[in-house]
Amino acid sequence: MSGKIGFRHAMTPVHTWGGLVVGWVLFFIFVTGTLGYFDTEIDSWARPEIQRQSIPADDAVALGLARLTTVAPNADSWTIGLPGSRDYPNLRVSWSYQQPPEGKERRGNEVL
Numbered sequence: 001m002s003g004k005i006g007f008r009h010a011m012t013p014v015h016t017w018g019g020l021v022v023g024w025v026l027f028f029i030f031v032t033g034t035l036g037y038f039d040t041e042i043d044s045w046a047r048p049e050i051q052r053q054s055i056p057a058d059d060a061v062a063l064g065l066a067r068l069t070t071v072a073p074n075a076d077s078w079t080i081g082l083p084g085s086r087d088y089p090n091l092r093v094s095w096s097y098q099q100p101p102e103g104k105e106r107r108g109n110e111v112l
Helices: 012-037 039-046 057-071
Strands: 077-081 092-096 107-111
Touching: 012 039, 057 077, 057 092, 057 107
Parallel strands: none
Antiparallel strands: 077 092, 092 107
């Protein structure tokens, strides 16, 4: 028997550990990618107090206008974001001032 170890036999631990490291890195990438894709669903699961709304668009606009007239009646610009898409399941309102009144922020928003 010779005391020489062949190249193939010498590279076995390198192949094993290299495969394990690359495998775990790929696993981490795939898991975080999956979590990133299902971000909206995970948020819905983690925050059950914010429910998906299913109200008609006319009612949503009326609700948004009522809230904006209460919160920021003198704002220069109002925006109402209707619920519906996967990324925006709730009614959103926002407003902005060119010159905000004393004690108010230049911009504001709420999720209803």
